[in-house]
Amino acid sequence: MSARNRVVVDEREKPSGVPLLLKELGMMVDFRLLEVGDYIVPGYAVERKEVGDFLKSLYSHRIFDQAYRLREVYENPVLVVEGDVAQIINHGIKPQALWGALTTLTFDHGLKVFFTPDQTQTANLIYTLRRKKPHLLKGPVVKRTRKVEVLETTQLQLVSFLPGIGLKLADRMLTKFQTVRTVFSASAAELSTVRGVGKVTANRIVKILDTPYRPFLKRPRQLKLDENNS
Amino acid sequence: MSARNRVVVDEREKPSGVPLLLKELGMMVDFRLLEVGDYIVPGYAVERKEVGDFLKSLYSHRIFDQAYRLREVYENPVLVVEGDVAQIINHGIKPQALWGALTTLTFDHGLKVFFTPDQTQTANLIYTLRRKKPHLLKGPVVKRTRKVEVLETTQLQLVSFLPGIGLKLADRMLTKFQTVRTVFSASAAELSTVRGVGKVTANRIVKILDTPYRPFLKRPRQLKLDENNS
DNA sequence: ATAGCCGGGTGGTGA
């Protein structure tokens, strides 16, 4: 039996029944306590979620943290959503929220998402994955999207990060001041010449700009005293 | 209605009902005779297949040719399989053949595969796709900021929004320059005095700061022509 | 993730 037939499984996945099915398919199942991911086969890491859990982790934003960590550690992160897709819709979620989540997971996080109807098919999917060479075929299709040409968006997002400034106002400010630098050099009076920006907002912005920074990031060297624990 | 809300649809997709649903969602549908793909929305090309057709094109290997051509022409090829997945399994196909095909399409052909239960959800998916813009991820999701330390975190997040600057570097920059304003007033030379910031990063930052803004937000008055049509 | 609601800032108009 080759190493290809091995799969490392997170212990908490035991009750799901999937590991048993994998054994029946002839794989060697190796239980561990995994920090990230549920199933590891050479080259691939699989996170399995039943539809209910998927929704939960969507509502709590947890799914995106998990996706991030998965992507950081493994080169081919896979998300398996197990159960009836239609059931997710009927659950009452706004469809646009569902598809929005799925598309950002696939396009922005580089996650490959599969839907399986039940545990048996989840096992089949993992089993099939095992025999795929992690990389093959002529051109490496996975093109790391280089971060060029997003200039305007970055400028806009930067400015719209100021308190009281959204996309609309950021656009107006940049149109008026031309560059990001001039926006961030402006005085409160100058800022409030922009339509939609009044004294209050302008002063809030200036406060952010001119208040001396008080480092609050943990430095490795420094011993940190307990400040607000009981 | 802006160009973002446009979708080019292959004429043969008309009877599927999806184009009508897209219209109801407020999109402008533009029928053409497409050589490859069924739905084109800025940046994405969608091939839609009902489960039956998917099986057929799987048996005949046609699906791989289509996937290849789709990938050749568009940067973000999407395959939508519409209908009940479980039905495919029950149809008698060997599960391994199904998952093998899907994984090959995903990993080797770089195709993004989505499963939708019906036409309505297919429409929702395409609709959601329309507004996605390639934005880059800096790291784990930004934690919700508590009201208290809002000032420092805002300063930090502002600076860390600069290209190549994460939380750690932002902290160093602010510690060195004291205020946000001075950071955003600094020259490339001054910026690169910060440890971890080199010439390249410094220049990228300066570019963001000093490049005159080209408004790209939709103005209500302005008529905008379709951007990626031939 | 997305949509919707609501409270509050902003600036313009008309009384």
Added chain:
DNA sequence: TCACCACCCGGCTAT
């Protein structure tokens, strides 16, 4: 000057 109002922002909630 003041009061009303349309617009924009951002925070919260439900799905």
